[in-house]
Amino acid sequence: MRQYELVERVRSYDPDADEDLLNRAYVFAMKAHGAQLRASGDPYFHHPVEVAGILTSLRLDSATIATALLHDTVEDTGATLEEIRRLFGATIAKLVDGVTKLNKLEIQSAHTAQAENFRKLLLAMSEDIRVLLVKLADRLHNMRTLHFIKKVEKRRRIAAETMEIYAPLAERIGMDSMKAELEDLAFAELFPDARESIVHRLHQLRRDDTKLIERIVAELHDTLAGAGIEAQISGREKTPISIWRKMERKNISFEQLADIMAFRVEVDSVQNCYAALGVIHGRYQMLPGRFKDFISTPKPNGYRSLHTTIIGPDRRKIEVQIRTAEMHSVAELGVAAHWAYKQNSHVTEGKRYRWIRELLDILEHAAEPEEFLENTKLEMYQDQVFCFSPKGDLIALPRGATPIDFAYAVHSEVGDHCVGAKVDGRMVQLRTQLSNGDQVDIITSKNAAPSAEWERFAVTGKARARIRRHVRTRQRGDFVEQGRDLLQRQARAENVQLSEKQLEKVLEGLHQRSVEDLLAAVGEGTLGPRTVLDTVFPELKRPQPPSDPLRTLPARRGKPEPLIESGETPILGLPAGVAFQYAGCCHPVPGDPIVGVVRTGRAVTIHRAGCANLERLQDEDGRSLDVGWNSRKAAPRAVARLGLMTLNRPGALGNISTLIGKLEGNIVDVRFLRRAHDHLEMLLDVEVADLEQLHRIKAGLRATSVVASVERIAG
Structure with missing residues (x-):
């Protein structure tokens, strides 16, 4: 140009x-x-x-x-x-x-x-x-x-x-x-093959009946004109990807699809939209459950139209969309259709878009970039249900949303303090899925706080981000207290007094920003209490261990050795050649905070820090080693255990296994726990290279339509 x-x-x-x-x-x-x-x-x-x-x-x-x-x-x-x-x-x-x-x-x-x-x-x-x-x-x-x-x-x-x-x-x-x-x-x-196949089928349909769309348009036009309604009518085939998605979602073949054609009816007013709908429903049989009124309840992006599916001319099932010219302009061009900028104005209409504000809220509360991406995909992908507050405010939510999602959509504080919910005046469980038209009343308490269990059935990214943030904050508090206790016990064993002022002096040397961060790192297992004590009291430092540290472990339990920085072993803290294995109780993967446990006559067992079995193993004459992952040498692939709640429908397990395979994970075991009419609970053991790959697999599963929830299982 x-x-x-x-x-x-x-x-x-x-x-x-x-x-x-x-x-x-x-x-x-x-x-x-x-x-x-x-x-x-x-x-x-x-x-x-x-x-x-x-x-x-x-x-x-x-x-x-x-x-x-x-x-x-x-x-x-x-x-x-x-x-x-x-x-x-x-x-x-x-x-x-x-x-x-x-x-x-x-x-x-x-x-x-x-x-x-x-x-x-x-x-x-x-x-x-x-x-x-x-x-x-x-x-x-x-x-x-x-x-x-x-x-x-x-x-x-x-x-x-x-x-x-x-x-x-x-x-x-x-x-x-x-x-x-x-x-x-x-x-x-x-998916070039799938698209080519659908395009070929559509071409065959056009070849078999070249005047089909023109004939249907003419009959719809005559029907409306006979009722005194002037309308512009056009018809088109649905896009290959929309056809493919419907075939996937309903698990049907191309021949079984009912409505691969859509017809748009443009009239001059909202009143005539409903008048045209009445004429079409009076002339043709409509399919129950296939009518949607996006004029009275527009989509969050401003889309307005009436949608209905009928058995139309030639006894063909077709979708009809009825709208005004202005509605069509907004449908095609969206925000660009009614965007008005004033010179030197710094206030834009974008800030009035509720979904942008909700994504910004997720951005604020997500801990990692991957978690943010996962939650925002949840926000963008799912179909909508429309519910009402007791005051009549309309709240649009993804299909499958629960009262927890509704509470967080109203306000973050309402979600944080939610203790119960009423739907249409009846008390329901917080995991109850909401339907179009439900009136939802959230019951709150000032002393309530989010439960980690909520993440299993919350579907909106905003709700999940807030729940995870609270769980992390609560866990951090537990780690801080646990770290303080570990340090005090270590100090008593060495007959020294330890104060916060002393810890403040060694923060820089231990790469911590605050005393609280240091205590949390000790409690989480990423920093050994012995390492902290040796830094505060250099005179307590032990001599460098001999070449075989496993034979000379300290007699007292719970006192880890310093990490052995060797480029020859994937686990720092173990010399080359020492056998080790991943614990089957907590399933650590490379990237997790870890602790090594040595027991007589056995290989060193690598546990996740905070594993519930560590204390019991130490009581059984096991000794702990302060270990970590060697970033310079790849560790063997490890098995992570995932708990999934999936929709009980044909092809669900195939979709899950295909996605995990595409993300280069390997399913090594599957266990089915509970089966209901519409849901299925299972455990998957997935072999992964590291924690980052596990995060990708979890994010991919959460974004899959057949997966209701996914979480990592410790045991």
């Missing part, structure tokens, strides 16, 4: 567009990118121009179009943010900075990088949602040219990220057409 063509596009919908700004941004970006080339061999400058072109189709303001032209200059050229600010102003500099920040993290783990980038994206778009609009257009053009990238792994990673993050974000701000194209492009890369 040439410079004048871009300017004319913007002027076609905004006669007052800042032409000078657009021209300067175009020329600056073209000079900055110079002779750079993309993977396709095209000049790199084609990319920002195409991104700008995508945004003109959304009728966005001049500042956003200029940002699109400049969005890669700071990252990929010699241009600086200060230069952008000086030439184009503070607003555009802030927008460019928001887009640039997403790609500047250098993190070892690719998964963590994705999670951190998503955190950055959320923070940037919470200030100005135009950052998200530019990023979505950037991703859309990258997906359109994805086939030029030679490395299959890189293409699949980009496609998976698009499917998991950017398409749901596009849906969340109501940009249905962009979401559909992003999903279809990612689907083509990730």
Whole structure:
């Protein structure tokens, strides 16, 4: 697209567009990118121009179009943010900075990088949602040219990220057409055979009856016209990925699908939406349970429409969507359809988006980037149920949500102090799943606190993040007390007095920020009490142990030796060649805080710190070793035990095993505990390389539609 063509596009919908700004941004970006080339061999400058072109189709303001032209200059050229600010102003500099920040993290783990980038994206778009609009257009053009990238792994990673993050974000701000194209492009890369098969079936349908859609449109038009309702009607086949998902969800074949065609009816008023619905239901038989009114209860992204499925012309099952032209504009363009920016205004409509505030709340309470990514996927993926407070306020929740999720959706404090719930005036368990139209009354108590058990049935990311935070805080308090007790016992055994002032003096040497952090580390098992005491009282330090420390362990129990820093063994604290095994009672994996236990005639057993059996083993003449993982030498793969609550439906176990296999885990044992009509409880023993891989598997399982809850089991 040439410079004048871009300017004319913007002027076609905004006669007052800042032409000078657009021209300067175009020329600056073209000079900055110079002779750079993309993977396709095209000049790199084609990319920002195409991104700008995508945004003109959304009728966005001049500042956003200029940002699109400049969005890669700071990252990929010699241009600086200060230069952008000086030439184009503070607003555009802030927008460019928001887009640039997403790609500047250098993190070892690719998964963590994705999670951190998503955190950055959320923070940037919470200030100005135009950052998200530019990023979505950037991703859309990258997906359109994805086939030029030679490395299959890189293409699949980009496609998976698009499917998991950017398409749901596009849906969340109501940009249905962009979401559909992003999903279809990612689907083509990730599952080419499945997509090709569905496209082939659709082509066969069109070939068998070339005039089918036109015939149905004509009959619907005549039916409405006969009732005096003027309407614009159009029909289309559903996208390949939506067909594939329905086949997966219902476990049916293509031939068994009922409604692979959707028809849109546009009328001139809300009143005529309901009038048209009445005419269609009067003429054709509707399918029970398939009617949805998103006009009276819009989706969180502002989507409004009436949906119904009928046995229509030619006795075919079809979906009909009834809306006004304004509703259709919002459905296609979402936030961009009604976005109004005022010059020099720092207050954006983005801050009124409740879901952004909820994701920011998850960001505040998540401990790790992976946990944040896992919880936000939960927020974005699931279908909605609409419930009401006693005052009549509407709360939208994911399908499968419970009163706990409702309580946290009302307010974090309400969730933290929840003790019970009434649904439609009747007391229910907190694990009860809510249905559309339920009126939920939360009962609270000032002395109540979240229970770790709640995480098993909470489904919203916000609720899970708050519950985990409270559990971590409570565990930290326990670790602090346990660490204080361990240090005092060690001090009494050495006949010395230990004070907090003495501990404050050694914080830097032990890499701790506060005395409380030090005590928690001792209680958790990541720092040995003997190590602390030796640092406070250097005169107590023992001589370096001989080559075989297992024969000369101290006679007193519970006094660990210093770690042996050897690059030859995967466990620090054990010399090379000493046999060790993972404990079957607590299932440690590389990355867990660990303790070694030595018993006569047996290999050293590696336990998770805090394992309930440690005290008993020490009472049976076992001796503890202060051990850790050697990051320079890979430890053997270990088995972690997971407790799953899954939906009792065909294919559930296959979905779970496939996901674990894709994440390079290995299922070594399965035990079924309880089976109900709709749920199944099981234990999975999964072999993993380290704690990070285990976190990925847990996150993947939690984001799977057939898994209701997943937790790591200690025993």
